[in-house]
Amino acid sequence: MGSRTHVMVIPFPIQGHINPMLQFAKRLASKGISVTLVTTTSASKSMQVQASSVRIEVISDGFNEGDKADYSDAYFEHFKAAVSQSLGELIEKQNSSACPPKVLVYDSAMPWALDVARRLGLYGASFFTQTCSVSSIYYHVHHGSLKTPTVDSMVSLPSMPLLSTNDLPSFVYEMGSYPALFNIVLMQFSNFEKADWIFFNTFDKLEEKVVNWMASQWPIKIIGPTIPSMYLDKRLKDDKDYSLSLFKPDAAACMNWLNNKQIGSVVYVSFGSLANLGEEQMEELAYGLMRSNNYFLWVVRASEESKLPSNLKAETSEKGLVVNWCPQLEVLSHQAVGCFMTHCGWNSTLEALSLGVPMVAIPQWDGSNNKCKVCCGCVASWGSSEGE
The missing domain is CATH 3.40.50.2000 (Glycogen Phosphorylase B;)
Structure with missing residues (x-):
C-alpha cells in the first residue's frame, strides 16, 4: 500500500x-x-x-x-x-x-x-x-x-x-x-x-x-x-453513473415514462442545477411545450416550481412529465429522446455531444453563450470537413 x-x-x-x-x-x-x-x-x-x-x-x-x-x-x-x-x-x-x-x-x-x-x-x-x-x-x-x-x-x-x-x-x-x-x-x-x-x-x-x-x-x-x-469508451464496466448527487433523481418515474414513448419522440428539457429562469420566461417555455404537440420531459428544480403555470401539469398529463431532477445520462441515452433543450452548461453539453443528442441551446449565464458558439462552430467545421 x-x-x-x-x-x-x-x-x-x-x-x-x-x-x-x-x-x-x-x-x-x-x-x-x-x-x-x-x-x-x-x-x-x-x-x-x-x-x-x-x-x-x-x-x-x-x-x-x-x-x-x-x-x-x-x-x-x-x-x-x-x-x-x-x-x-x-x-x-x-x-x-x-x-x-x-x-x-x-x-x-x-x-x-x-x-x-x-x-x-x-x-x-x-x-x-x-x-x-x-x-x-x-x-x-x-x-x-x-x-x-x-x-x-x-x-x-x-x-x-x-x-x-x-x-x-x-x-x-x-x-x-x-x-x-x-x-x-x-x-x-x-x-x-x-x-x-x-x-x-x-x-x-x-x-x-x-x-x-x-x-x-x-x-x-x-x-x-x-x-x-x-x-463513452466503455473501458470501465462498473462506471455507469456519477456515483454522487446533491439532488435526488426521480429515476423510476422518468425511465418508466420514456419506455412507453416512440423512438426520438421526446423533447428533454433541463437547465441544470444553478440557472434560474424568470417567471415570464418559464411561462413562455411552458406554453411553447404545451402547444408543440410533442412529448416532453422537463426538469424543474423544486425551488423553481412556483414559476410554472398552475394549469401546466393538468393540461399536459398525456404529453408531458415534469420532475424535480432526473438521471440525465440515462435520459439522454434513451432511444425515445430526440432533442435536448439545454442552458449549455458544460457538463450537459459534453454529455449530449458524447451521446449524439441534438441540442436546442438557450444559453443562460457565465460562459454559456460562448459554449454554444463552440459547439455550433465545431459541428459546422466537422460538417464542412466531410463535405456536408
Whole structure:
C-alpha cells in the first residue's frame, strides 16, 4: 500500500464541478492510484452517494449548520479561510498515513488551494471545469488585454474566431451582474501558471486552435469529456453513473415514462442545477411545450416550481412529465429522446455531444453563450470537413 501514489481531488461543492472531478478521480483509481475526493460539510448534507472506487473525505467549509450559499464576497472569503484550514489539517493527517498524498488536484475556482499544497509538500494541479475558449476569454480579461466593459461590437482574441459581444460570457458584457462570481472566475488565473499541471474538461477536436495556443504557453492537459465510461469508451464496466448527487433523481418515474414513448419522440428539457429562469420566461417555455404537440420531459428544480403555470401539469398529463431532477445520462441515452433543450452548461453539453443528442441551446449565464458558439462552430467545421 505504501508504494501506491495517492492523489487528493477537491472540487468546488456544487454539482456541476463535483461531477467531472469525481469522474477524473475514478479514472485515476482505475489505474491503481489511491484517490481521495474531498468535499465539504454543507455539500455532504445533501449528497446521495453510491459505491465507488474513490474514497470520500469531508472537511469543514465554515457552513456546518447548513447555511445556504449566497455567493457573495463575504461567502467566498469565509469559504476560503475555512477550507484552507481544514484542507491543510486533512493533508497533515494523511501525511502520517501509510500512503501519504503526493498531488492535490484542485478546482480552478479555488486557486488558493495551490498555496496549501505547496506549503505541505504536494504537487498541485488546477482543474478547469469549463472550456478552453471560455477560460481564454477570462484569461485575457484578467490580464487586461480584453477591457471590460467591452465597447467594441466585435472582439478579436488569439486563436479564436471573431466574437461579437453576445458571444462573450455574460459576466464580461453585463458588468455588475454577479460581481463576486465574476471576481472568482478571474482569480482562476491569479496563479494558474504556477501549477504543475493544468487540466481542462474538453477534447482537442472541439476547440483545437485554442487548445494548441494554450498548450504552447502552459502545461495543460486535455482530459475530457469526463462522463461515466459506459456512456463513452466503455473501458470501465462498473462506471455507469456519477456515483454522487446533491439532488435526488426521480429515476423510476422518468425511465418508466420514456419506455412507453416512440423512438426520438421526446423533447428533454433541463437547465441544470444553478440557472434560474424568470417567471415570464418559464411561462413562455411552458406554453411553447404545451402547444408543440410533442412529448416532453422537463426538469424543474423544486425551488423553481412556483414559476410554472398552475394549469401546466393538468393540461399536459398525456404529453408531458415534469420532475424535480432526473438521471440525465440515462435520459439522454434513451432511444425515445430526440432533442435536448439545454442552458449549455458544460457538463450537459459534453454529455449530449458524447451521446449524439441534438441540442436546442438557450444559453443562460457565465460562459454559456460562448459554449454554444463552440459547439455550433465545431459541428459546422466537422460538417464542412466531410463535405456536408
